[in-house]
Amino acid sequence: MGLDSDTQRWAQQIGQKIREHRKAQGLTLDGLSRISGATVPTLSHIERGTRDVKLSTLVGLAKALRMEFPVLLAASGSVDTEQSTPTVDGYDLDDD
Amino acid sequence: MGLDSDTQRWAQQIGQKIREHRKAQGLTLDGLSRISGATVPTLSHIERGTRDVKLSTLVGLAKALRMEFPVLLAASGSVDTEQSTPTVDGYDLDDD
């Protein structure tokens, strides 16, 4: 449960970054869940920075969101694109 | 055990970076173990990229090595300082 304060700050920073990019691509947690493989509850925790996430999980999310992994640690600024289309090219969001 | 190839590449990249910085400060695995809290076997695994390391562990190692956390993900180049003194200022390497 208790993440130390340093880790907590980074977890929140990373989570915020993920949420920014997810929304910038018009994805819901469910949408990101399908293309990343991570479950919706897990994504919720990670985006809020309440989990001591593993490297593989972060790498997978970066890939699903088509971003370079190191960008996850960059200072959280505005992600340029604002779009609402619930579809990201290259991914098929049909039911399983 | 099986890290996917993307994660494995990053794990190795990060591990290499940690080892570079550790040696640049003249620290052994045992020395880094004492100031970071991570055990020697854990450090060995992480430096070789054979573990799906958790965020808190990486944050702790970055702090122990006095480097900015994002630097861990930077391309592994030469770490400037080459020194052999087994002491890093600010840390006390006496027995427990």
Place this chain on the structure above:
DNA sequence: CGTTATTTTATCATTAGGGGTAAAATGCAT
């Protein structure tokens, strides 16, 4: 307002990270 979509929280099972310890392997001196 109610209805639906989305997110958060909770519970259970599985799995692997990391501590602790010890042994084996490697390196590095003399």
Place this chain on the structure above:
DNA sequence: ATGCATTTTACCCCTAATGATAAAATAACG
């Protein structure tokens, strides 16, 4: 070569991350 330091590997144990699922809370609509 023999020793000593360092690293790697192999266990056992405990805890927490994650998947799966369901329910509760919140948001976004009409």
